[in-house]
Amino acid sequence: MSDALDKAEAAVADASRNTDVVAVAMAALEVAKLAAESAKQQPHTCGHDHKQQPEFNAxxxxxxxxxxxxxxxxxxxxxxxxxxxxxxxxxxxxxxxxxxxxxxxxxxxxxxxx
Incomplete structure (x- = not known):
């Protein structure tokens, strides 16, 4: 029985470590998702107007x-x-x-x- 109890404790410890890794990965995914959303909301601007050039007037x-x-x-x-x-x-x-x-x-x- 103690062998089963030791295996269960090892599985719980391994799961808690995996939970931390999964939590960090999920946080990284959330940051990437927020960055992608902010990039969609604020398109890149180059600082000058892209109006059509006036026609050449000889x-x-x-x-x-x-x-x-x-x-x-x-x-x-x-x-x-x-x-x-x-x-x-x-x-x-x-x-x-x-x-x-x-x-x-x-x-x-x-x-x-x-």
Missing amino acids: RKWWTIGGLVIVGGGIASALALAFALAAVAVAIAGTCATCCLLVLRSMWRASQNGH
Whole structure:
């Protein structure tokens, strides 16, 4: 009888160990099930809109290109006018310097009595 009692106690101990393992496995299954449900509820979002791209508008780009060309032409014309004005100022400065040097030498000559 004690042999049967020992076998029964060993079976109970083995069952309790198996129960713990089964409980851990069941908990892992529950966690996996919850993770799968949360993945279904919250789809992956990439952070930007997936709206359909607007159709290509050639008129818009022709207008922008034309405005850039006209603006560049105006800017280059203004740069050319500025360069010509700078050359004119340089020529005027040179002429004024020559005039002043000639007048100064004439003034000194008249002061010395020549």
